[in-house]
Amino acid sequence: MKTVVAAAIVRDQKLLLAQRSYPDDVAGLWELPGGKVEDGEAVSVALEREIAEELSVRIGIGRGVGEPVVLRDNLILVARHAWLVEGEPVAVEHSAVTWVSAGELGAMARAGELVPADAVWLDDLVALLGES
Numbered sequence: 001m002k003t004v005v006a007a008a009i010v011r012d013q014k015l016l017l018a019q020r021s022y023p024d025d026v027a028g029l030w031e032l033p034g035g036k037v038e039d040g041e042a043v044s045v046a047l048e049r050e051i052a053e054e055l056s057v058r059i060g061i062g063r064g065v066g067e068p069v070v071l072r073d074n075l076i077l078v079a080r081h082a083w084l085v086e087g088e089p090v091a092v093e094h095s096a097v098t099w100v101s102a103g104e105l106g107a108m109a110r111a112g113e114l115v116p117a118d119a120v121w122l123d124d125l126v127a128l129l130g131e132s
């Protein structure tokens with residue numbers, strides 16, 4: 001079982017979403033940015049690395065958000081609360097990045113604009129935005 005880790009980056013009660021550019025079945029949908037943990041790599045180190053590669057920023061990492069989601073092909077997806085430490089996010093590998101409020105996130109989920117696995121975390125993400 002491999003782990004994929006994604007960041008729920010929050011600033012000013014808004015969540016950062018990134019728009020996938022590939023593969024075709026999820027291209028155009030929005031996700032929490034992240035990627036696969038390499039063998040022997042700590043989850044938080046993997047998340048810092050993936051976010052630096054994908055968004056050109058450094059993040060701080062906190063607690064887990066929501067329950068792990070089992071993806072197809074032996075992948076397990078986990079999310080962690082995160083915040084910007086250095087830089088402004090740039091869409092290096094994604095089509096775009098955006099900041100959304102809890103209300104906007106709910107509307108996007110209802111419209112089917114989130115990747116399916118991340119949509120499972122809607123209530124957890126809304127709660128996280130309410131706390132921050």
Ligand code: CDP
Nearest residue numbers: 004006031032033034035036077115117118
């Ligand atoms: O770039 P890397 O191959 O490390 O990872 P990825 O392609 O971004 O993600 C690996 C798998 O996790 C893909 O199947 C993505 O669709 C899925 N994923 C997801 O469902 N939700 C996320 N927030 C991030 C990745």
